[in-house]
Amino acid sequence: MLANINKRDLGIxxxxxxxxxxxxNIFSDYKIQLTFWLILIILAMTWNIQGGEMGYNTFGxxxxxxxxxxxxxxxxxxxxxxxxxxxxSGGEKTFVHTPDQYFPGxxxxxxxxxxxxAIIAFLIGYGVLGLRGHYFAICTLGIGIASGEVxxxxxxIGAGQGMTAPPWPKGIGDTEYRNLFFYYVVLGxxxxxxxxxxxxxxxxxxxxxxxxxxxxxxxxxxxxxxxRYKITGWVISAFFxxxxxxxxxxxxxxxEPVEVAFDxxxxxxxxxxxxxxxxxxxxxxxxxxxxxxxxxxxxxWSFFLGWQYIALGxxxxxxxxxxxxxxxxxxxxxxxxxxxxxxxxxDRKAQVTLD
Amino acid sequence: MDFxxxxxxxxxxxALMDGVLLGILFALIAYGxxxxxxxxxxxxxxxxxxxxxxxxxxxxxxxxxxxPAFGVIVSPIVMYFVGIGIYKLVINKVVDKxxxxxxxxxxxxxxxxxxxxNFAFGADVVVAQSDFGTTMLFNxxxxxxxxxxxxxxxxxxxxxxxxxxxxRSKLGRAIRxxxxxxxxxxxxxxxxxxxxxxxFGINAALCxxxxxxxxxxxxxxxxxxxxxxxxxFMIVIVAGLGNLPGVAMSGMGLGVFxxxxxxxxxxxxxxxxxxxxxxxxxxxxxxxxxxKREYLK
Numbered sequence: 001m002l003a004n005i006n007k008r009d010l011g012i013x014x015x016x017x018x019x020x021x022x023x024x025n026i027f028s029d030y031k032i033q034l035t036f037w038l039i040l041i042i043l044a045m046t047w048n049i050q051g052g053e054m055g056y057n058t059f060g061x062x063x064x065x066x067x068x069x070x071x072x073x074x075x076x077x078x079x080x081x082x083x084x085x086x087x088x089s090g091g092e093k094t095f096v097h098t099p100d101q102y103f104p105g106x107x108x109x110x111x112x113x114x115x116x117x118a119i120i121a122f123l124i125g126y127g128v129l130g131l132r133g134h135y136f137a138i139c140t141l142g143i144g145i146a147s148g149e150v151x152x153x154x155x156x157i158g159a160g161q162g163m164t165a166p167p168w169p170k171g172i173g174d175t176e177y178r179n180l181f182f183y184y185v186v187l188g189x190x191x192x193x194x195x196x197x198x199x200x201x202x203x204x205x206x207x208x209x210x211x212x213x214x215x216x217x218x219x220x221x222x223x224x225x226x227x228r229y230k231i232t233g234w235v236i237s238a239f240f241x242x243x244x245x246x247x248x249x250x251x252x253x254x255x256e257p258v259e260v261a262f263d264x265x266x267x268x269x270x271x272x273x274x275x276x277x278x279x280x281x282x283x284x285x286x287x288x289x290x291x292x293x294x295x296x297x298x299x300x301w302s303f304f305l306g307w308q309y310i311a312l313g314x315x316x317x318x319x320x321x322x323x324x325x326x327x328x329x330x331x332x333x334x335x336x337x338x339x340x341x342x343x344x345x346x347d348r349k350a351q352v353t354l355d
Numbered sequence: 356m357d358f359x360x361x362x363x364x365x366x367x368x369x370a371l372m373d374g375v376l377l378g379i380l381f382a383l384i385a386y387g388x389x390x391x392x393x394x395x396x397x398x399x400x401x402x403x404x405x406x407x408x409x410x411x412x413x414x415x416x417x418x419x420x421x422x423p424a425f426g427v428i429v430s431p432i433v434m435y436f437v438g439i440g441i442y443k444l445v446i447n448k449v450v451d452k453x454x455x456x457x458x459x460x461x462x463x464x465x466x467x468x469x470x471x472x473n474f475a476f477g478a479d480v481v482v483a484q485s486d487f488g489t490t491m492l493f494n495x496x497x498x499x500x501x502x503x504x505x506x507x508x509x510x511x512x513x514x515x516x517x518x519x520x521x522x523r524s525k526l527g528r529a530i531r532x533x534x535x536x537x538x539x540x541x542x543x544x545x546x547x548x549x550x551x552x553x554x555f556g557i558n559a560a561l562c563x564x565x566x567x568x569x570x571x572x573x574x575x576x577x578x579x580x581x582x583x584x585x586x587x588f589m590i591v592i593v594a595g596l597g598n599l600p601g602v603a604m605s606g607m608g609l610g611v612f613x614x615x616x617x618x619x620x621x622x623x624x625x626x627x628x629x630x631x632x633x634x635x636x637x638x639x640x641x642x643x644x645x646x647k648r649e650y651l652k
């Protein structure tokens with residue numbers, strides 16, 4: 001894959017990478033915002049594998065996000081303390097992790113937060129991915145909401161009250177240091193996701209997914225085992241969603257079933273919206289969409305608190321009506337030559353519109 | 356868990372009656388959804404929000420000293436115009452796009468309406484007291500609020516009026532023609548744009564009736580719309596489009612299922628059981644069709 005990148009691109013990537021490493025030190029007041037920006041990009045990019053490239057629009061990836069969140073924190077706590085006791089007592093009053101407990105717990109928790117959602121996606125994939133189009137969308141919407149409701153009924157993880165994620169251990173730096181630490185962890189995940197997705201899109205796998213999106217019956221008739229590819233795509237999506245969820249749980253510090261973990265009204269619809277805003281089925285669309293959306297979200301969530309859902313609803317409607325192909329799709333229509341499509345000037349002049 | 360329902364068999368009767376009465380209401384909402392799905396090919400995620408908004412109209416009357424039962428008349432009128440407004444602003448731009456576009460657009464409307472109602476009426480759980488009293492059956496073992504009986508009666512009347520209207524009136528004929536073949540209807544002089552607008556309006560009005568009835572029988576909250584959408588979607592896919600007895604039967608079946616799930620699993624899993632049932636039904640249908648090498652269309 002590296003062979004495909006020319007020198008100019010490599011320079012840009014290196015520049016961005018160096019900037020990303022020093023950014024939290026320059027904008028030290030905005031560490032959390034930068035972290036969430038990266039999280040949103042990760043979610044949009046991995047939703048795009050499923051919704052954009054494969055054409056299976058899911059509202060259910062929020063389940064993997066929430067499961068990862070609960071699993072990561074649950075394992076971090078459960079390895080060293082009694083989980084039921086923790087959730088009853090509200091956490092930090094009685095137990096504090098030492099650094100030696102905190103970090104191994106975090107890594108183990110994160111691995112589980114990635115692997116278990118992937119396994120869940122694998123297990124339910126065969127049943128759910130047999131549905132198509134809007135039935136799939138509604139079915140996954142049901143899965144996403146049901147998982148939140150179920151989590152809200154389980155006493156062990158704090159039921160509807162939620163639970164605290166393990167607090168940052170004492171003695172190794174303050175909150176600023178904690179935020180910096182999580183920024184770098186998320187940055188690591190982002191780099192991993194980006195490289196992985198970039199590699200994935202250079203393989204035959206992407207072509208198969210696109211074939212499924214364009215015409216599944218024909219893809220099947222060509223001898224492609226569509227179900228296998230669909231499940232693989234969903235497993236990849238779930239893996240990254242779960243990891244992001246596990247990290248968000250630790251960053252936010254408090255896990256609540258409906259408002260934080262399985263929040264179909266926020267994260268669940270954000271990932272769909274960001275991808276569509278940027279442009280479905282493109283490499284850079286989700287990144288552009290997530291960045292723009294993050295600016296929109298941060299300004300509305302901090303300056304117009306209370307009106308944020310009104311703005312979100314209006315934004316969804318506007319994007320769906322006026323920008324259904326997203327920014328990348330719009331540019332592709334207006335400036336095809338930017339996308340490597342050769343345009344014959346005479347041909348373009350000779351075109352007559354038939355409206 | 357001690358299953359109270361098996362120790363006290365009379366509770367089975369109670370659950371059955373509650374479920375059937377509840378299911379009739381669900382069937383009314385589902386009928387609206389089937390209507391617009393069949394005619395406009397739109398899946399309306401904001402269906403539940405329209406219901407809740409209709410309920411708040413009745414609640415608003417109740418707050419101003421008018422008996423909420425009159426909401427059954429006022430609410431559909433208000434909601435009809437709300438429906439027309441939503442159609443003119445948003446739906447007419449997504450009506451010929453694919454279904455996911457309409458799902459997402461109506462999801463946006465749903466979020467918008469949720470927050471709007473939250474601003475207007477606050478995030479508290481409210482109920483409009485109807486003071487209809489209760490009926491006791493079987494030696495006071497089964498309680499039946501009269502408001503629920505009233506709600507079912509009104510739902511049945513509303514459904515009958517609508518069916519008659521669709522069969523007899525000129526607009527009803529135009530709607531049915533558009534549902535069968537929009538292009539042919541247009542060629543034959545039907546103003547399909549108007550038909551779509553009034554279909555959406557009628558659907559909203561039906562939701563208004565259902566909402567007013569929910570306001571007096573159950574509780575209202577700005578954020579509980581989505582379960583109503585999912586219930587009506589479920590009823591429609593089980594019964595099929597344009598199958599009225601099927602809609603009524605599966606509505607009542609769903610109501611009974613919910614009441615039993617409530618008793619067996621506990622109230623905290625009630626909504627979860629509804630959503631999981633939807634997933635199970637869809638997956639079951641998918642496996643059944645896969646045997647014939649088909650899929651849900």
